[in-house]
Amino acid sequence: MVEATNDLVEVTAGDFEAAVIEESFRRPVLVDFWADWCSPCQMLMPVLAKLVDEYAGKFRLAKVNSDEQQGLASQFGVRSLPTVMCFRNGKPVDQFMGVQPESAIRAIIDKYLERPSDRIREQALARLEAGDVAGAVENLRAAVATDPEHHDLKIDLARALVQAGDAQGAEQQLNLLPMDVHEQDAVKQLRARLVFAKNANGTDLATLEQAVRDHADDPEALERLAAAYMVAGRSQEAMDLYLKLMQRHRSYNDNAGQKGLLAAFEVLGPRHELVGQYRRRMVSLLY
Structure with missing residues (x-):
């Protein structure tokens, strides 16, 4: 067993919060779930210990004996050994299972070091x-x-x-x-937001709202206002306008109403409370 230091610690359920969760706000913490009988665990340990020495305090390695700390292993869904999880800012952000090349482990550590x-x-x-x-x-x-x-x-x-x-x-x-x-989801969502930003074309909301009041059934005015609402974070009002476009101007701009709704779903994400509701309304108009 490698001698414990401030950068390499044995962790139990009693000190996990302080040694891993709190410490991960200061630097990355790799949590190594291992067991004495696990041969791959014994193979991985010298690689991890070498990196601890090389990085000299930039990350912490916390070792969890999974036989003795079965509650912790169960809590984090550990199904095979070794499993190594990287914690940052209070939560697990990455992991790997089995023996990995040093370069792959180094890439995970580097990804979460403060720059x-x-x-x-x-x-x-x-x-x-x-x-x-x-x-x-x-x-x-x-x-x-x-x-x-x-x-x-x-x-x-x-x-x-x-x-x-x-x-x-x-x-x-x-x-x-x-x-x-x-x-990445963040990039896909931004791409979708760009569709709205381009359609709104930098025109202020008051001007676009007045255009819709003056020409309530103008599909271009409806589309631009819907896009501006999405940019402003007023997603429900935007989706109502896209539904209106679908109902009244299905062929306008290659079905701009449906395309706008799909882009809105991308921006909001599948778990948003409005997405399921408006997806059903969109489908009911299609069929």
């Missing part, structure tokens, strides 16, 4: 939350310039640019991402 640009990102997201969109964009551009391989920064910048009304700039940022990152 200098993370502090700038935190400031930017705080400004975005406070409504200072221009300030957030400025911070995120600076962060991307200092850490161009940090792909989450580009996603955050694209999201801020959408809020700032710069759909073209947002699309440029998303186009810089590697192909595998394009499959």
Whole structure:
């Protein structure tokens, strides 16, 4: 057994909260679920111990004897040994099972290490939350310039640019991402938001609402207002307008009403309370 240090600790149910959950707010914590009888566990341990020494405090390795701590193993759904979970900011964010190459383990650790640009990102997201969109964009551009391989920064910048009304700039940022990152839900949702931002074309809500009042059955006015509502976060009002487009102008702009609803579902996500309701209403209009 490798000697325990502050960076390599034996963990039980009694100290898991402090040793893993609380510590994961400061640095990544790898939790190694193992057992004495498990040969692959014994093979993996020297690799993990080597990385602990090499990273010199940048992450913690917490070892859980699954035979002695069956409650913990059950709580985290451990079905085979070894199972190694990475905890960050209070929750499991990654895992692997079995013996893995050192390079693969290193990639997981590196993914969750704090980077200098993370502090700038935190400031930017705080400004975005406070409504200072221009300030957030400025911070995120600076962060991307200092850490161009940090792909989450580009996603955050694209999201801020959408809020700032710069759909073209947002699309440029998303186009810089590697192909595998394009499959992430956050990127798919942003792509869908860009459809709305382009349709709204930067026109303010009051102008678009007046256009619909003046021309209540104009499909272009309905589509642009629905898009603007989605950009503004007024999703239910937007989907009501897209349903109206489907009912009255099915052929307009290659069935823009249905396409708008599908994009809205993508933005909101499948678990949103409105998605099931409006999906059923959309289907009832189709058949």
